[in-house]
Amino acid sequence: KMDSAEKRLNELGYKQELRREMTLFKTLAIAFSTMTLFTGITPLYGSSLQYSGPAAVVWGWVVVAFFTWFVGLAMSEICSSFPTTGSLYFWAAHLAGPKWGPLASWCCAWLEAIGLIAGIGTQAYAGSETLQSIILLCTGTNKNGGYLTPKWLFLCMYIALTLIWAVLNTFALEVIAFIDIISIWWQVIGGTVIVILVPLVALTRQPASYVFTSFQVLPHYTGISSKPYAAVLALLVSQYSLYGYDAAAHLTEETKGADRNGPIAILSSIGIISVFGWAYILAITFSIQVCSLCNNFDYLFDTNNETAGTFAVAQILYDAFHGRYHNSAGAIILLFIIWGSFFFGGLSITTSAARVVYALSRDRGVPLSSVWKKLHPVKRVPSNAVYLCAAISILLGIPILFVNVVFTAITSICTIGWVGGYAVPIFARLVMREENFNPGPFYLGRAARPVCLVAFLWICYTCAVFLLPTFYPIGWNNFNYAPVALGAVLGLIMFWWIVDARNWFKGPVRNIEKFNGAV
16 A cells, blocks of 8 residues: 555655655654754853853743744644655745745755755764863863863864764665664653753752843853843754754655654654753753852853863863762763764754755756765665765864854854745745645644744744844954855855756656646
8 A cells, every 4th residue: 555645745746766664753763863952052051141141041942942833833734745855945846836936945945955064064063062071071171181172173073073974874764763763762861861960969059040030141251231132142042952853854755654744753853852952951050050259150151160161061060070079970971971962963964964955956956966866776865965965064164273153153054044944935835825735634724824924933033143243342253154154155046046047947856747647
């Protein structure tokens, strides 16, 4: 009997080429691994705390999670209707109609590809940063002659992680799915251990009034004294963390019953991360050891502290375990758990990025498409696309040698590209005539337009704030170069569209001429 999602795929004009062997749990595992519990919160927690203190970080997560549900619901409805591996850009083409479909799918595909490839870079950078703290604590801390990895070695770790993920992604998909099942348990069990253990081990815990109501700006660190502006920037940690759930949609051609299981995986991963993420933020915020002299958390960013002021979460873990046991072994073990989360997250994002590049190449939307759309003859995975994504990600990391705000820029590019790609099909769904929409098993009905409107406006707001300066006064060493980098790349892509691509790019290319009489 033909799978319901395969039947729908054929109706849309595509034949089944990839193996359809992913179960709901495996798809959920990959979606969960792409969002990941630690990978968004951990690297940006310190900077968000700097902007406006603990209350803004804690309540910011709740606010962002609330609006994320609107985006998740809108995407789940569309995923149920279009279970194809090209996901977002395929959705954009069909929802925008024959006139605007090619342009919509062109914009969406490139935004998504940029976001996912930059996403590999964010995981590699944050994984290297965690490894840097592990090495520093293992060799005796910053105060006791520990080894703080220089920029060149940091870049080597970044490149090594990217290449390892690329090699692993050339194995058959069942290998990736198996690793992602390890990942979901790693994060659930590891996350539970951290959430429970760190507040228990910490010698002192902050009162609830401090965690939930303390709003402090640190203009001597950030140069920002405006409380509303600081609060907006404090939400960046949550906005960066709460996306990636579309990974389930990238694998719909490889998932059994994808028209039902795709939406379930998207919404389940949002739910799990929303709860676990807030618990993680609360656990580390309650465990901050406030400086007794200054009654604030400045010491977390002091370059003379045990972790050299490089990683606030590492310092919080060190304080908790060293304060009670007078050694850093416990902090190192928990940092290794966090590092594992970055490793699994990078692996999953590489999987998603390669699928998007493969789908776009299949539709002749990338230079040298014939190279990137080739599947491995035995394992049936897009290995050439995998290595292309890895190579571009490595290029994004080269500025590590020269500037200090690489992570800020890569994070901004990743978030704007990734969630900007969500906006195109959601906007198309918002403005299309309802009778033209062919719903799948998951259908919002009358709620579709209000849900899509809120989702679209939230995405626009998210993209806007990631373009803002994050430190003042603005200088070359703290300049958020994401607007310049994104502007240049998107400008070139749109220039290519205007002068050439609009003449031949028609969006998703069908590879079935007829199915049951339907063209």
